[in-house]
Amino acid sequence: MTQPTRPTPELLAELRKPRPYPAVSVTLPTHRHWPESQQDHIRLRNLLAEAEKRLADDAEVTKVQAAEVAQQLATAADRLDPEYFGDGLVVYASPEEHRSFLVGGSVPERIVINTTYLTRNLVALEARERPYLVLVLSTGEVRLWRGQGDQVAEDHDSGFPVISSGAERDKAPSRDGGQWTTQDFRNMLMEADRKLTAVLQASPFPVILVGLSKHISIYREVTRHGQALATELEVGGLANATPAEMSAQLAPARQALAEADTARALRELDEARSGKRYSAGVQDIWQAAGEGRVALLVVEESLRVTARPDTVEGAERATLTLLEPEEAGVVAGAEEDIIDSLVETVLSADGEVIFVPDESLADAGGVAAALRY
Template sequence: MHRSLTSSTLAELRRPRPYPAVTVVLPTHRREPDNAQDPVRLRNLLAEAKERLRADPAVTAERAADVSGRLDKALEEVDLVHAEDGLVVLAAPGEHQVWSLARSVPARVVLADTFLTRNLVAARAAERPYWVLAVSADRVTLWSGTPERVTEHQADGFPLTRDLEDPDAQRKERIGDLPSTFQDEQTRTFLREADQALTAVLRAEPRALFVAGEAAALSLLDDVGSAADGATPIRHGGLAQGPANAVHEAVRPALAQRAEAEQAAALKELDGAQGRKQYAAGLDEVWQNAMTDRVGLLAVEDSYRATVRDHGGHLVPAESGDLDARDDIVDEIVERALDGGAEVRFLTEGALADRGRIAAVLRY
């Protein structure tokens, strides 16, 4: 359930499906006693989805059976023992997926000709995914990271490995011609190949990059290529072999520094926009501008959630369960802003207290 939610994955999830594409969304809990009822709630939502499939006149019995079977297979893959804050189950004819989110979501069942992706989109934006390249003389690994964890990226040529044994080492040592590990041509060639592989990954999936390794390894990587230009160096050897928790711990201080700097920059941009009258604050005002693609930068407190309904073209507070209530309006705004080309930054709780907890820099 803890796969990397990439841009290409989201694009694939958002394409039209043969009806019905079923989305089941459930808030989950990490600890007892709150998590005790998660399995029951999940089974109830899946049962509701199956009942709606059977009752829908637009769904044939054969297709209802197919998608119901996919929901059953998805249930087998759910790991609530290691649950985070939200769960999304997707099922359509011939396919199913399960996604665990480090972001709370409202419970719902949706049948449509596309999957409901706004919660996935917002969760990915909030995670601010990054890459960690771990470099050594004989192994280069790439790790996909979120604030919660890193997982090894085993694709696109990674990991790169080689044998350090030099068959002519004894002769070279006798005549004093055995170069140090990070000076020989074989190592230069090896790291040049790593640089080329990294270039391709960053072109397909641009993210913040951290590069970890001994100082000599980082220096040589800079010398032989340019993919890591602008990356944050982590001078910590021994990480190319992992494990994942060691890589995550090594990068954690740099992640905290990056988040602090980005928050300060976002607040500065909001102040400047307010002075230029290119500014919106509060849920309704930001929503109005997001719907017309005027948002250039969206800033929202990470923990901010709101339930509203549309009343005469404006958002007004509502209770969950009210007719026409929209429980995930913040995620809806995030998705729409991203679709309109905006940059989205999630800030710490209280950072936007005087701005209605959500604010935007407008394009005009």
């Protein structure tokens, strides 16, 4: 069965474009492990059956459109395997297409029929898992990996791996590591660094440098991208690692990246406070985000806020009415987690979003922002 892939920024932009009615979005919390995951497929079928019923009862949807969307939903379900489920599932369908995504964060059980797909869950989850690059140094080659969250894959399309041209790559290293200082080895590192230039221009992500201490030291001597090197992992033997092995090894490096992001976010909030560009609390930030004034949104990982966006003087979704979680399915227009919508609004206006550990923003109600003005 074909498994869904993580959406690229380009695909997310495409998914957010308006579509002819009906565009159906289905979100479902799922389980990573058996036997719970076996029930997820049944729950998905039941949810899709409910979506089909809503389409059939919708006066704005023709019988032909309803049948076409129902077929797209069925095809999407057939291509999903519970064995690979994560924490959540997102399915989109219209008369002409269907797309499915396994996600690593919780989503509500929900059906939405509109002229756009409900992308805020995907957008928010993507923001929680920042992309990064991994440069793996070894005796005779340099490999490039791309990662996001705990998912990693080797990049074979950017001129990597870079292979040493010298015969010395086949020699055993001397005890003092002297072999690694040969010109051939340096040439290989410089060639990899040149190819990294184009990669960083297209994908300006932090770089994790992986290799033996001596390898890393020499690469730092020759690189022109020192500012992009976010953290190091001193370990060898990963030249032929599987994605699962590489992901496990990178866990400490991912933690280091997260800690660096948190430190930078709190520092920028302090600077914004000093410059009177600081906002705290979901209601105040919501209004600033709607005006495109949020440069940096900082959110605690576990923060969930139920609220209803309200229209004020003709301006749609201008303010928020905070609600209790149990009111999400009762109050018209209520959103179970308004934070997802807030994140999407900020990103749509070219703002940045950083998630930080719980209690990092206790004095701000779990969410704060640095404003543009």
